[in-house]
Amino acid sequence: xxxxxxxxxxxxxxxxxxxxxxxxxxxxxxxxxxxxxxxxxxxxxxxxxxxxxxxxxxxxxxxxxxxxxxxxxxxxxxxxxxxxxxxxxxxxxxxxxxxxxxxxxxxxxxxxxxxxxxxxxxxxxxxxxxxxxxxxxxxxxxxxxxxxxxxxxxxxxxxxxxxxxxxxxxxxxxxxxxxxxxxxxxxxxxxxxxxxxxxxxxxxxxxxxxxxxxxxxxxxxxxxxxxxxxxxxxxxxxxxxxxxxxxxxxxxxxxxxxxxxxxxxxxxxxxxxxxxxxxxxxxxxxxxxxxxxxxxxxxxxxxxxxxxxxxxxxxxxxxxxxxxxxxxxxxxxxxxxxxxxxxxxxxxxxxxxxxxxxxxxxxxxxxxxxxxxxxxxxxxxxxxxxxxxxxxxxxxxxxxxxxxxxxxxxxxxxxxxxxxxxxxxxxxxxxxxxxxxxxxxxxxxxxxxxxxxxxxxxxxxxxxxxxxx
Amino acid sequence: xxxxxxxxxxxxxxxxxxxxxxxxxxxxxxxxxxxxxxxxxxxxxxxxxxxxxxxxxxxxxxxxxxxxxxxxxxxxxxxxxxxxxxxxxxxxxxxxxxxxxxxxxxxxxxxxxxxxxxxxxxxxxxxxxxxxxxxxxxxxxxxxxxxxxxxxxxxxxxxxxxxxxxxxxxxxxxxxxxxxxxxxxxxxxxxxxxxxxxxxxxxxxxxxxxxxxxxxxxxxxxxxxxxxxxxxxxxxxxxxxxxxxxxxxxxxxxxxxxxxxxxxxxxxxxxxxxxxxxxxxxxxxxxxxxxxxxxxxxxxxxxxxxxxxxxxxxxxxxxxxxxxxxxxxxxxxxxxxxxxxxxxxxxxxxxxxxxxxxxxxxxxxxxxxxxxxxxxxxxxxxxxxxxxxxxxxxxxxxxxxxxxxxxxxxxxxxxxxxxxxxxxxxxxxxxxxxxxxxxx
Numbered sequence: 039x040x041x042x043x044x045x046x047x048x049x050x051x052x053x054x055x056x057x058x059x060x061x062x063x064x065x066x067x068x069x070x071x072x073x074x075x076x077x078x079x080x081x082x083x084x085x086x087x088x089x090x091x092x093x094x095x096x097x098x099x100x101x102x103x104x105x106x107x108x109x110x111x112x113x114x115x116x117x118x119x120x121x122x123x124x125x126x127x128x129x130x131x132x133x134x135x136x137x138x139x140x141x142x143x144x145x146x147x148x149x150x151x152x153x154x155x156x157x158x159x160x161x162x163x164x165x166x167x168x169x170x171x172x173x174x175x176x177x178x179x180x181x182x183x184x185x186x187x188x189x190x191x192x193x194x195x196x197x198x199x200x201x202x203x204x205x206x207x208x209x210x211x212x213x214x215x216x217x218x219x220x221x222x223x224x225x226x227x228x229x230x231x232x233x234x235x236x237x238x239x240x241x242x243x244x245x246x247x248x249x250x251x252x253x254x255x256x257x258x259x260x261x262x263x264x265x266x267x268x269x270x271x272x273x274x275x276x277x278x279x280x281x282x283x284x285x286x287x288x289x290x291x292x293x294x295x296x297x298x299x300x301x302x303x304x305x306x307x308x309x310x311x312x313x314x315x316x317x318x319x320x321x322x323x324x325x326x327x328x329x330x331x332x333x334x335x336x337x338x339x340x341x342x343x344x345x346x347x348x349x350x351x352x353x354x355x356x357x358x359x360x361x362x363x364x365x366x367x368x369x370x371x372x373x374x375x376x377x378x379x380x381x382x383x384x385x386x387x388x389x390x391x392x393x394x395x396x397x398x399x400x401x402x403x404x405x406x407x408x409x410x411x412x413x414x415x416x417x418x419x420x421x422x423x424x425x426x427x428x429x430x431x432x433x434x435x436x437x438x439x440x441x442x443x444x445x446x447x448x449x450x451x452x453x454x455x456x457x458x459x460x461x462x463x464x465x466x467x468x469x470x471x472x473x474x475x476x477x478x479x480x481x482x483x484x485x486x487x488x489x490x491x492x493x494x495x496x497x498x499x500x501x502x503x504x505x506x507x
Numbered sequence: 508x509x510x511x512x513x514x515x516x517x518x519x520x521x522x523x524x525x526x527x528x529x530x531x532x533x534x535x536x537x538x539x540x541x542x543x544x545x546x547x548x549x550x551x552x553x554x555x556x557x558x559x560x561x562x563x564x565x566x567x568x569x570x571x572x573x574x575x576x577x578x579x580x581x582x583x584x585x586x587x588x589x590x591x592x593x594x595x596x597x598x599x600x601x602x603x604x605x606x607x608x609x610x611x612x613x614x615x616x617x618x619x620x621x622x623x624x625x626x627x628x629x630x631x632x633x634x635x636x637x638x639x640x641x642x643x644x645x646x647x648x649x650x651x652x653x654x655x656x657x658x659x660x661x662x663x664x665x666x667x668x669x670x671x672x673x674x675x676x677x678x679x680x681x682x683x684x685x686x687x688x689x690x691x692x693x694x695x696x697x698x699x700x701x702x703x704x705x706x707x708x709x710x711x712x713x714x715x716x717x718x719x720x721x722x723x724x725x726x727x728x729x730x731x732x733x734x735x736x737x738x739x740x741x742x743x744x745x746x747x748x749x750x751x752x753x754x755x756x757x758x759x760x761x762x763x764x765x766x767x768x769x770x771x772x773x774x775x776x777x778x779x780x781x782x783x784x785x786x787x788x789x790x791x792x793x794x795x796x797x798x799x800x801x802x803x804x805x806x807x808x809x810x811x812x813x814x815x816x817x818x819x820x821x822x823x824x825x826x827x828x829x830x831x832x833x834x835x836x837x838x839x840x841x842x843x844x845x846x847x848x849x850x851x852x853x854x855x856x857x858x859x860x861x862x863x864x865x866x867x868x869x870x871x872x873x874x875x876x877x878x879x880x881x882x883x884x885x886x887x888x889x890x891x892x893x894x895x896x897x898x899x900x901x902x903x904x905x906x907x908x909x910x911x912x913x914x915x916x917x918x919x920x921x922x923x924x925x926x927x928x929x930x931x932x933x934x935x936x937x938x939x940x941x942x943x944x945x946x947x
């Protein structure tokens with residue numbers, strides 16, 4: 039705790055003054071979210087690493103909760119005067135003159151789900167630069183049709199300290215990296231672009247073995263395969279979701295609808311559906327903050343609550359929402375550690391972490407063989423959902439036709455659209471090959487972006503609308 | 508920090524970086540003050556306020572380039588930050604095209620007031636704002652007994668940027684923006700939830716629509732959707748609502764960027780002075796529009812802005828070329844930034860156009876999907892209405908449109924008379940023929 043107090047230049051006495059100011063008009067609860075974040079982005083374009091973006095950010099977000107109402111303010115100036123001013127602004131929400139009992143500050147301890155050996159801050163940029171140039175060289179050596187390659191490596195370290203009016207103190211050190219390789223290829227005056235990406239809460243030691251080779255090969259094969267790709271006929275058809283990044287289906291189709299704030303506000307299609315059967319008995323879905331080094335993992339959430347593996351659907355039955363403190367209080371349950379925020383400039387709201395479906399009883403081979411005519415969807419982007427109606431959509435960046443039980447030609451430029459609850463009911467086969475995706479996924483909600491991941495075993499959906507010709 | 512303090516700090520940062528060895532320096536010092544209120548169930552659900560200060564430093568050293576951002580603005584800290592930033596920069600590879608813009612590209616002197624700052628900012632009391640947003644929520648919630656939830660929002664923001672370049676440019680922008688919106692959820696007789704919203708964004712408080720209009724419009728949009736279903740996959744006429752045209756126009760703009768041309772990832776490469784759309788499409792980029800949401804006399808590089816016709820009766824006339832990609836591509840820089848977009852508007856309303864077409868789909872939302880800037884291929888989810896004559900027959904959803912941007916824009920057959928005023932893209936409704944919709 040002392041290390042973090044020194045980082046933010048604060049003392050226990052100062053913290054008490056800020057909390058007193060925040061609760062000066064009443065309120066049930068208050069928390070302070072201190073954050074220091076450093077980010078570096080190296081960029082390779084046109085065969086040269088000639089761009090660097092470097093950022094340092096520090097400040098505090100002050101939140102006051104009065105029943106279910108939230109007052110929030112932030113400041114980048116960590117002096118007593120500036121923080122008291124922000125605390126007064128957050129206090130404006132409170133109207134119930136009351137006093138809550140206060141106790142001495144006490145540090146909480148949590149498990150560590152992202153042990154690393156080399157912190158990004160400790161790595162000189164001259165050590166990072168060869169990663170980018172190696173990928174660039176590999177990409178061009180893999181296929182003569184490649185005409186452009188862009189590589190970008192971003193590493194971030196965030197140090198947070200959450201102190202609340204109950205005297206609870208939580209700290210967390212959060213490493214994160216993201217690597218993107220974007221490739222353009224040309225064949226007979228036709229051009230195609232595609233990409234591959236890697237991300238996780240790892241340190242610099244992650245880059246060993248064949249990591250660079252694999253990310254380069256994926257970017258190249260996904261791009262040049264598009265020259266062979268066809269646009270499928272549009273309409274309703276069977277869709278097989280490949281293991282890994284297809285987990286976006288869970289994120290969009292069910293995950294957002296189970297964020298408890300939407301249910302508390304009665305705007306989710308899962309409002310009042312707890313305990314109902316929503317899928318076949320072999321379907322179980324979890325939102326898990328504890329997956330080692332995954333992009334969405336958290337030791338503690340942004341409200342200072344311990345994180346966990348939260349089962350959402352058990353054996354086809356809806357069993358849990360994703361809670362922050364406000365919704366947990368509303369429903370009379372324990373918070374699930376899903377209170378997250380983009381930075382100290384935002385109040386926390388219920389958000390997903392790593393969302394995935396457990397493996398099921400079928401083999402990937404029997405799933406594909408069972409399809410006469412359909413799509414095998416492998417990588418995705420641009421997921422979106424309407425929380426109330428449950429209508430969702432995602433774009434297939436890499437996929438294939440399935441014809442008579444066989445994966446045949448690649449497909450391109452198709453959008454898949456469906457309705458969350460209907461699609462869950464239409465999950466008719468679940469493979470035994472769960473895979474968590476390690477792409478650079480960022481989830482947007484309330485104008486805030488947070489890193490997440492998701493996963494899926496091979497899954498067959500009996501009917502989805504596919505945009506085609 | 509007041510204005511003068513911020514000017515002094517920006518000048519100090521520039522001088523210090525030069526003194527420590529930078530060849531050229533660009534400094535942006537940004538101050539943002541914002542407030543947001545959200546009202547639900549007759550109570551304020553969320554009240555957020557904050558003041559943000561951001562410093563961006565662009566460093567040029569021996570043809571090397573880097574950008575550094577800090578929210579820590581104390582000089583003692585910044586000295587170490589700038590020293591480290593310069594060390595980082597030296598490690599990078601050379602890029603002979605990197606430099607500050609040529610001095611001749613900077614604006615000469617401020618001209619007319621573009622009316623971007625509203626003096627009412629910070630002069631409306633918190634209670635007045637709370638009353639306004641509460642009233643708006645009440646209007647939405649009590650319009651119809653099928654409405655089960657409503658959330659009303661109000662926000663205001665004041666933005667101030669000081670921009671300085673070591674080769675002589677000094678500029679400042681001081682703007683305000685206001686937003687009001689309502690999000691509503693209704694339940695149909697089968698207990699299915701339907702949602703929609705209505706938002707308005709303006710530079711001046713007095714230009715916001717009334718809370719009644721916002722609250723009622725959100726409800727109208729929501730209730731119209733009750734009974735949505737998909738239709739048979741087929742080719743239909745498509746009328747796109749004015750507020751949604753930006754999704755389709757984005758396909759053109761993404762292909763006009765200098766970076767996309769250089770990376771060979773633009774389907775519009777080599778198409779200047781060629782026909783990329785039907786003659787119904789004329790699009791003008793106007794940075795001098797009074798009260799415009801993207802108006803200004805200089806762009807993000809500090810270069811003077813100009814009013815330009817981008818597409819003239821379907822012919823592509825201009826790209827968006829910043830000074831860096833201009834040098835790399837051997838092209839004259841224009842600007843890399845889009846400002847306000849105006850159209851040559853038609854004479855008919857959406858209703859008149861639908862009556863004329865006879866039968867088609869009126870798209871009121873695009874949901875998800877993607878556009879491939881390299882090939883021009885797209886696939887977007889849509890929500891809207893099937894119409895026959897000027898009458899809405901049924902609401903539709905869970906459908907996709909698929910095609911190629913060049914073909915789609917060539918199939919633009921009519922332009923409405925209804926510019927969307929709450930966006931920097933002031934599009935009218937557009938009518939396209941022969942659009943493929945995937946559904947049942």
